[in-house]
Amino acid sequence: xxxxxxxxxEIGIIKLNPDLNKFSKIIGKYYAEILSCKTILNDIGGIxxxxxxxxxxxxxxxxxxxxxxxxxxxxxxxxxxxxxxSSGNMDERLRMATISNKKEVVVDMFAGIGYFTLPMAVYxxxxxxxACEINPISYDYLCENIILNNVTDIVEPLxxxxxxxxxxxxxxxxxxxYFEITSKFLTTALDCLKDNKGIIHYHDKISEKDLQKxxxxxxxxxxxxxxRNANIINQKHIKSYAPGISHYVFDIGIx
Numbered sequence: 092x093x094x095x096x097x098x099x100x101e102i103g104i105i106k107l108n109p110d111l112n113k114f115s116k117i118i119g120k121y122y123a124e125i126l127s128c129k130t131i132l133n134d135i136g137g138i139x140x141x142x143x144x145x146x147x148x149x150x151x152x153x154x155x156x157x158x159x160x161x162x163x164x165x166x167x168x169x170x171x172x173x174x175x176x177s178s179g180n181m182d183e184r185l186r187m188a189t190i191s192n193k194k195e196v197v198v199d200m201f202a203g204i205g206y207f208t209l210p211m212a213v214y215x216x217x218x219x220x221x222a223c224e225i226n227p228i229s230y231d232y233l234c235e236n237i238i239l240n241n242v243t244d245i246v247e248p249l250x251x252x253x254x255x256x257x258x259x260x261x262x263x264x265x266x267x268x269y270f271e272i273t274s275k276f277l278t279t280a281l282d283c284l285k286d287n288k289g290i291i292h293y294h295d296k297i298s299e300k301d302l303q304k305x306x307x308x309x310x311x312x313x314x315x316x317x318x319r320n321a322n323i324i325n326q327k328h329i330k331s332y333a334p335g336i337s338h339y340v341f342d343i344g345i346x
Contacts, residue, residue, distance in 0.1 A: 119151025
């Protein structure tokens with residue numbers, strides 16, 4: 092039986108051993124009862140494609156998988172069969188909630204459904220958050236969630252590739268939260284900063300043994316792009332992915 096699970100709103104997500112597939116309905120019913128869920132999804136194999144769509148299958152309950160997930164008084168409307176939601180990032184969402192202030196302009200380059208944008212808008216109330224999202228399904232949920240959380244005066248959603256739609260020379264803070272190919276978007280993040288100065292929250296998936304080397308590489312890359320001093324002012328371990336491989340976020344100060 093699976094010993095790990097996710098609960099997103101009224102949807103439970105488990106990862107079944109393929110040998111147990113023939114018992115999937117029975118197992119799904121069991122987890123629906125103990126987790127108080129209307130639907131159970133089997134995580135067949137991680138995420139797929141540029142839009143990072145979860146590869147899941149309904150094994151018990153309603154085929155209607157849209158739900159509202161509540162976390163720290165924030166409401167995230169989504170369909171976890173179409174859109175990923177990681178409970179492992181909860182601490183970082185909480186950290187982002189209070190890291191800004193009313194004087195700042197923020198650009199969230201990979202906003203998704205509002206993972207970091209919504210907590211920040213509700214609790215820090217910055218002057219403006221420009222939330223970029225290329226996935227049309229995620230973008231639609233982002234727009235709904237902005238209304239759902241009453242932050243239409245703070246958050247401006249921008250649909251499309253952030254390299255094309257992100258506003259330039261405006262931000263005090265940039266969230267760079269897509270860790271598969273983060274370095275390819277660093278130039279855009281720097282262009283978003285006012286006079287190329289401010290803070291970038293740089294997410295990446297890194298080998299533990301290469302952690303210091305990665306930090307030096309990022310600092311060097313920033314110097315090469317904009318000829319400015321950069322310092323890693325904070326690093327945070329988000330979660331482990333595989334033996335020796337983890338998701339980290341670096342808070343980079345640029346002046």
